[in-house]
């Protein structure tokens with residue numbers, strides 16, 4: 515065969531191979547079937563703040579059909595569609611259909627909370643010899659970053675590639691002195707959803723002056739889904755935590771770290787959330803249910819480790835979380851009372867949602883025995899939490 519013939523034979527074989535390959539792919543997606551699944555992020559307008567700032571909402575969809583809607587107000591997770599054991603999708607988070615809902619008394623539905631998620635006792639802390647005074651927005655204490663914390667701020671958004679996949683990066687610059695905290699702080703929160711139904715939240719920050727920092731996400735989950743919403747007492751919870759931080763009657767840690775053994779705090783094996791929630795245990799009484807920080811069992815500090823699992827027996831949905839954080843606030847929705855009318859016009863009644871807020875321990879700036887939450891000038895802050903959804 516001369517060289518001209520050889521080249522044309524190779525060319526014809528290459529074309530034929532491409533045609534056959536293409537037919538195989540096409541035959542998997544016959545006419546009339548949905549478009550080829552892919553990871554995708556789509557932006558849409560979601561309204562305006564009372565001061566006229568435009569808010570966008572981004573829908574992250576994966577190849578398995580799961581989706582997460584996240585908006586630039588509060589970096590809030592507005593909805594999360596997850597499959598049950600029969601493959602039916604439903605929204606498993608609490609929130610509102612429209613932006614306006616989030617302006618009146620949202621109990622931090624879906625939000626990023628900061629600078630300091632959870633409570634700081636007496637709304638005060640001392641740092642480098644200076645006393646800082648914060649707003650008392652929860653009895654005598656400061657809660658979730660103050661009167662206008664990160665959940666009430668407008669974040670900048672851009673779609674980026676993260677670990678080879680599209681992701682949503684939200685950023686916010688908190689000015690020096692905002693809500694009483696020192697230092698100008700730049701925060702980035704990246705949400706990504708992969709094809710294994712894992713929603714990952716990655717937090718980064720840098721400051722020009724030392725400041726306490728404790729960022730978390732405050733999504734309320736209900737794995738029954740919105741179509742069959744009810745309380746969360748039948749959900750079975752496992753926590754990878756042998757210890758927890760007991761609280762005083764204003765929900766500030768006493769500073770002790772106690773064993774969960776023999777108490778209603780023991781979720782080292784699965785228990786329905788409602789099983790021991792009405793017990794006479796003094797800690798449960800103080801919390802009005804579960805509203806406590808659990809100390810996660812870590813082999814290596816800052817490593818992404820298994821934090822816990824929630825299983826909802828009727829739908830079969832399972833939520834597992836992994837985190838680099840040392841603790842998790844397990845909150846059983848004790849302050850929900852039906853006054854928040856959420857998605858689909860559903861009134862969110864007592865204990866209709868639970869939160870697993872991965873975090874540093876509450877009141878750490880005033881508890882030197884707890885892992886430090888101080889971010890120093892030019893240090894890199896980096897935390898990761900991953901929520902994995904499945905069904906059985």
Ligand code: BGC
Nearest residue numbers: 621622632805843845849871
């Ligand atoms: C706190 C609860 C509080 C809820 C909503 C949780 O993180 O632990 O006490 O009611 O947030 O503000």
